[in-house]
Amino acid sequence: MSPVQFLLITLGIVLLGSVLCSYSDQAENSFNPVTMSPFQFMLGMVLLGLISCSYPNQAGRNYDEFNRRHVRGNRTFTNCTDFMKREGIWRLNKGKCKPFNTLIFAKTAVVKKICLNQNGTTCWSKNKFKVVECATSKSRPPCIYKQTDPRKLYVKVKCEGMRPVHLNETSEKSYKRGCTAPTAS
Known part of the structure; x- marks a missing residue:
């Protein structure tokens, strides 16, 4: 506060x-x-x-967090361990190492277009993005991450207020496209 x-x-x-x-x-x-x-x-x-x-609205705060955690744009990237430490992402898991994080190498405006006219839905991208996935098997710091080679993948995001707020999954398959409304629990 x-x-x-x-x-x-x-x-x-x-x-x-x-x-x-x-x-x-x-x-x-x-x-x-x-x-x-x-x-x-x-x-x-x-x-x-x-x-x-x-107080900023929750969707705006979540969108900013989404970009900080996942969207790299043209920013420099050396390796997952340095990135996760510099951005403080590993700490988001209550003092434990965050086991997995996906980085999208695209401009924020391009990633935002996945959620065009969408609110409260999850949407697959229409195009593939350059993606690097970071993973660790350690549960406690120091967190050391391994990374995949950059790959072109479709991404699925949760949309709130026409902006991505959570990265759900990635896929090499193009048949998983479009948006779905949340299911009632």
């Missing part, structure tokens, strides 16, 4: 406390929003708006 978010939440709590305390002197000891002053109401609405705007 950022200092600004903390301050806004604290101010919101103080405002709510002052509103509730101002009504505790009433005979019925009940909260009546009709008697709230216009200043208190407007201050509360402004704080609520600021708090909600200060």
